[in-house]
Amino acid sequence: MLLINSESESEIKIIEKIAKKKNVVVNIGIRLNPNTDANTLKQISTGKKENKFGVDEKTFLKLVSILRTSKNIKLKCLSVHIGSQITDHKPYEKMLKAVDKIINKAKFNFEYIDLGGGMGISYEKNQKKLNYKKYKSAIEKFLRRNNSKLIFEPGRSIIGNTAILISRVIYLKESSKKIFVILDAGMNDMMRPALYGAKHQILPAFKNKKKSKKSYEFVGPICETTDKFLSVSNFNKLKERDLIFISDVGAYGSSLSSNYNIRPKPSEILINKSKVTILKKRQKLEDII
Known part of the structure; x- marks a missing residue:
């Protein structure tokens, strides 16, 4: 030392x-x-x-x-x-x-x-x-x-720009002014937006030429008002079960993650050219109970 x-x-x-x-x-x-x-x-x-x-x-x-x-x-x-x-x-x-x-x-x-x-x-x-x-x-x-x-x-x-968080759209909930995109990832998986008000770009896994007429607010499924990631306009039109990427989570992504709300952590995968290595397996509920 x-x-x-x-x-x-x-x-x-x-x-x-x-x-x-x-x-x-x-x-x-x-x-x-x-x-x-x-x-x-x-x-x-x-x-x-x-x-x-x-x-x-x-x-x-x-x-x-x-x-x-x-x-x-x-x-x-x-x-x-x-x-x-x-x-x-x-x-x-x-x-x-x-x-x-x-x-x-x-x-x-x-x-x-x-x-x-x-x-x-x-x-x-x-x-x-x-x-x-x-x-x-x-x-x-x-x-x-x-x-x-x-x-x-x-x-x-x-390492900040070296990682992404892949999440799936669970539900699309439309209100009068916007559409809530409810993801299977939450603030327990990526704490920075809830903790700091930080913004991370969100990208669709598959692009299309259709744009949403209303703004999207990407949120998690946890019962906390701060469990949200980003609000964005003119986003690619999404449907339930689509995948999205939350960008630049290499710093304070995994390290700030938790099992809050008894939520298992996602798997962590390293991709180096054509080689894929599982660093951590996806947790199961019985692992944390």
Whole structure:
């Protein structure tokens, strides 16, 4: 293990207490809250002062000073993470300036700087993409001033676009203004829309030239108002038993899924060129009861 990233003074005290008891030295990092707005969904913003994550500048400097003389904790890393699904390089630039400022004040040589992740992907058509060249340029300027190794957590940017959720239309229920497309997939299978209000493109498995005159609202079968995925107009006309694809569920799809409402989880299948591998079998009701 490289190190433990700590979120608070209390957490560091517990780590030190355990390390002392076991007579070992533990490498840690301290997570700084840089008070930087990631300009993303408020539910996944983690770097503003009102967010629960990390410690503020005053506390950070205090902890650095205390840990200089600790016999059982070795401070190795300054850690930050300002949010998820970031598609603008400017918040990263502000974050790097905040980190640079705190390093100068701390007068401490951190072996590692963990810049977190949050690099966004395109969930919708024509959605802005992160300018990696400008982010890289800001990082290079930062490294010219700070001789540290960098850690990144790029998860979503690598796997977000690699998966789809296949669902079948159970019912079509028409109201005066729209048609509810009731799917066999629900918020337990894909939580992001219900949890964050996130939007994922939905595609028909088989295209046709007919369009629905009313808008479609794709919903799940769970007894929750938030069990819905997307509202869309001019969608391919669907009929019951048709298949649809919910796009870009590689990040926080399976990992946020649950057996809520005693619903078995779907199977997970990996397709690599012509090779098909079943990663997880579809659950049966008796598996969870």
